[in-house]
Amino acid sequence: MTAQLISSITILVVSIFLGIELISRVPTLLHTPLMSGTNAIHGIVLIGGMLILGSADSSLEKTLAFVAVVFGTINIVGGFLVTDRMLDMFKRKKETDAEAPDTADR
Amino acid sequence: MTLALSQNVVNLMYVVASVGLILGIKGLSHPATARRGNFLAAAGMTIAVAFTFASPEIDEYWLIIVGIAIGAVIGAVSARKVKMTAMPQMVALFNGVGGGAAALIAAAEFHRLTPAPDHVAGDTIAAILFSALIGSISFTGSLIAFAKLQDLMTGSPITFPAQQVVNGFVLAAALGCAIAAGATEAGVWMVLLLALSLLFGALLVLPIGGADMPVVISFLNAFTGLAAASSGFVLDNNALIIGGTLVGASGTLLTILMSRAMNRSLANVLFSAFGQTPAGGAAVAAGADGQSVREVSADDLAVMLAYARQVMVVPGYGLAVAQAQHAVRELADLLEGRGVQVKYAIHPVAGRMPGHMNVLLAEADVPYPQLLDMEDANPEFPRTDVALVIGANDVTNPAARTNRDSPLYGMPILDVDRAANVVVLKRSMSPGFAGVDNELYFNPKCAMLFGDAKASLEKLIVAARGL
Numbered sequence: 277m278t279a280q281l282i283s284s285i286t287i288l289v290v291s292i293f294l295g296i297e298l299i300s301r302v303p304t305l306l307h308t309p310l311m312s313g314t315n316a317i318h319g320i321v322l323i324g325g326m327l328i329l330g331s332a333d334s335s336l337e338k339t340l341a342f343v344a345v346v347f348g349t350i351n352i353v354g355g356f357l358v359t360d361r362m363l364d365m366f367k368r369k370k371e372t373d374a375e376a377p378d379t380a381d382r
Numbered sequence: 383m384t385l386a387l388s389q390n391v392v393n394l395m396y397v398v399a400s401v402g403l404i405l406g407i408k409g410l411s412h413p414a415t416a417r418r419g420n421f422l423a424a425a426g427m428t429i430a431v432a433f434t435f436a437s438p439e440i441d442e443y444w445l446i447i448v449g450i451a452i453g454a455v456i457g458a459v460s461a462r463k464v465k466m467t468a469m470p471q472m473v474a475l476f477n478g479v480g481g482g483a484a485a486l487i488a489a490a491e492f493h494r495l496t497p498a499p500d501h502v503a504g505d506t507i508a509a510i511l512f513s514a515l516i517g518s519i520s521f522t523g524s525l526i527a528f529a530k531l532q533d534l535m536t537g538s539p540i541t542f543p544a545q546q547v548v549n550g551f552v553l554a555a556a557l558g559c560a561i562a563a564g565a566t567e568a569g570v571w572m573v574l575l576l577a578l579s580l581l582f583g584a585l586l587v588l589p590i591g592g593a594d595m596p597v598v599i600s601f602l603n604a605f606t607g608l609a610a611a612s613s614g615f616v617l618d619n620n621a622l623i624i625g626g627t628l629v630g631a632s633g634t635l636l637t638i639l640m641s642r643a644m645n646r647s648l649a650n651v652l653f654s655a656f657g658q659t660p661a662g663g664a665a666v667a668a669g670a671d672g673q674s675v676r677e678v679s680a681d682d683l684a685v686m687l688a689y690a691r692q693v694m695v696v697p698g699y700g701l702a703v704a705q706a707q708h709a710v711r712e713l714a715d716l717l718e719g720r721g722v723q724v725k726y727a728i729h730p731v732a733g734r735m736p737g738h739m740n741v742l743l744a745e746a747d748v749p750y751p752q753l754l755d756m757e758d759a760n761p762e763f764p765r766t767d768v769a770l771v772i773g774a775n776d777v778t779n780p781a782a783r784t785n786r787d788s789p790l791y792g793m794p795i796l797d798v799d800r801a802a803n804v805v806v807l808k809r810s811m812s813p814g815f816a817g818v819d820n821e822l823y824f825n826p827k828c829a830m831l832f833g834d835a836k837a838s839l840e841k842l843i844v845a846a847r848g849l
Contacts, residue, residue: 280618281505287623288611294404295631302411304755307640307736308596312473313410313420314632315603317403318480320427320625321610322450323434324487324617328494329449330440337490342449344486349453350460351480352431356424357461358472359410363417365466365744 316355322348387436395433396621402426471531481520484609488514496567509615517609522583537592596735604633643730678829684845690767692723700773704835707746727759729777769801804828
């Protein structure tokens with residue numbers, strides 16, 4: 277086992293607990309935006325595509341990595357924008373009903 | 383030309399980016415901070431991508447820029463154009479391409495590293511094969527989920543004999559190819575692994591009914607997260623490991639929370655879906671009992687509503703597909719003008735994703751305090767004169783309370799049958815996503831107004847104006 281692998285495993289394990297802890301109290305109301313937002317976050321796979329595309333020698337690798345970059349970017353850009361659109365609707369609601377109690381936390 | 387910074391600087395910036403992603407997810411789980419959370423996550427992502435350009439190993443920029451530009455245009459246009467009702471399948475599609483990207487990265491890395499004079503490091507090859515497997519499953523699984531929700535194919539479960547056996551065999555064969563690919567480092571095994579994983583992803587989702595699709599999308603979302611984390615192990619990239627694992631872990635928990643909202647286990651959703659129950663059989667039986675449904679005209683219903691004290695609207699996906707949320711609002715305004723109390727009962731899985739119905743009604747500017755969740759709505763039904771069920775079906779089925787043999791048994795439902803009158807706006811007598819007949823419709827208190835939800839509501843609005 278290399279030192280790099282051990283530090284990667286450390287990060288992996290800590291991130292698992294962090295991911296669970298972060299959303300353990302999410303209200304049902306936010307399930308859909310949260311799913312969509314985390315969906316955008318795994319688009320980070322884009323940077324893997326970038327690293328391979330930026331250093332690829334063979335045309336097969338270039339082609340595969342190029343498609344990966346396009347896919348990853350769609351995932352990120354589309355994911356964040358669609359999440360923002362969903363959340364925008366809640367925000368508009370709050371402004372028009374400023375006196376309304378915020379019941380979403382229940 | 384090179385923009386290269388040292389790898390240490392890039393790695394430090396990945397830490398900054400990860401903080402953005404973590405704070406982003408944290409923000410997204412609270413209503414007051416959700417929007418800022420999404421923005422923070424996007425900012426973290428931008429930092430990660432920008433500093434990846436400065437990685438020392440990158441020496442070819444233009445292809446990357448072109449790829450990102452194409453992806454950004456496709457992503458932005460589809461996110462802007464998609465109707466809010468079609469949003470669940472859009473999320474599925476975005477998820478699928480993410481999984482596809484992970485699989486492609488795995489394939490490219492496999493090609494670059496093999497055959498190696500000495501074997502490729504065991505952990506690297508294992509991570510490559512894992513990304514290829516999981517990413518491919520997520521890709522085709524999400525495409526099938528998209529096709530089902532977009533009505534490109536039937537939303538009801540697709541089953542064939544010995545399905546579980548066939549699926550198990552395909553998965554075992556894929557795992558066999560993965561082992562062979564790791565041992566021999568021959569490209570042919572990698573190609574076979576990809577093909578079988580893609581096939582398995584499709585087979586996995588085909589037998590799952592439309593009602594369970596939100597859980598499936600959430601599940602595949604977690605899968606893509608794991609695939610991205612695995613790519614991080616392939617490329618020794620901490621940002622990928624953190625980002626991917628956060629999604630994998632939180633996505634798994636979210637999936638479990640969603641299944642729990644439907645009172646089912648995840649295994650039950652995935653493997654013994656509603657498809658196991660012969661769909662339609664119950665409908666025939668109920669009809670044969672000599673029970674009949676009562677139809678009501680729009681004019682009669684308008685009178686009933688206008689002279690009610692309290693009307694409870696129960697919206698379902700039928701309202702969403704018909705784009706009828708604005709028409710509901712208009713009808714509610716008319717009724718309120720006549721002194722009728724109008725409230726909305728929102729089942730946790732109304733629409734096609736938890737929270738989806740809240741988004742749609744918010745879009746139509748329905749006042750927030752009128753939206754009751756299930757716990758608050760159920761005690762109101764005995765005080766309700768008319769429960770107006772619009773395109774909702776399974777979430778109102780009393781069989782979930784009473785019939786132990788029903789596949790819905792145990793699912794928490796809205797007790798619409800406790801209202802004085804129930805009126806169901808529905809396109810036809812066809813069963814809901816679960817493929818189960820709804821005995822509510824044969825209840826003497828229940829009347830049906832058949833037709834597209836929006837068209838029916840518009841008729842009601844005209845009739846109510848004329849009163």
